[in-house]
Amino acid sequence: QISCPSCGSSQTVLNPGITMVVCEYCKTTIYWDEDQVLKAGEKSILAEGDTRLYYGATGSLSGKRYQVVGHVRYDHGKGSWDEWYLAIDGGGYAWLSEDEREMSLETRIETNEAIPAFDNLVLARPVNIADTTYTVREKGTATCKGGEGQLPFTVLPGSTYPYADITSVDGQQFATLEYDEG
Secondary structure (H helix, E strand, O other): OEEOOOOOOEEOOOOOOOOEEEOOOOOEEEEEOOOOEEEEEEEOOOOOOOOOOOOOOEEEEOOEEEEEEEEEEEEOOOOEEEEEEEEEOOOEEEEEEEEOOEEEEEOOOOOOOOOOOHHHOOOOOEEEEOOEEEEEEEEEEEEEEEEEEEEOOOOOOOOEEEEEEEEEOOOOOEEEEEOOOO
């Protein structure tokens, strides 16, 4: 349990990996770690979007029940997409990305290969990641519009992030490369 530094309301942190909570009452963005609770000074309020999910929604994914516990929206200038953080029954977590009402389940790819630097990616050019050849479909910078709920990383409304969407040459796999300062 943590208390919101703005309004004092109690917040239950659902997962020890959570680093950001948006207060359910006053919508203040709260950053949490083992030692302290900090207020970002920003309100994270999302306007309703064209989406099929919402914070707190429940459903079934691959035969397991889930609940939406976090949500982030990014804008890339020509539109936006939503990323949903799901708590899976039995203790797991997953990300569901929604763009133009199309859903994609995201899984992290573990590889020892170096991911190409953002500046080295060229549209329609191949890139090799985890023994798969992809083609760069889209490359841009997204702006965080806001978030709600609990997230395992810290985002600030107004922050920008470089990204690239890539597709395997055979069209069977899709991936997104997201870059941060690290």
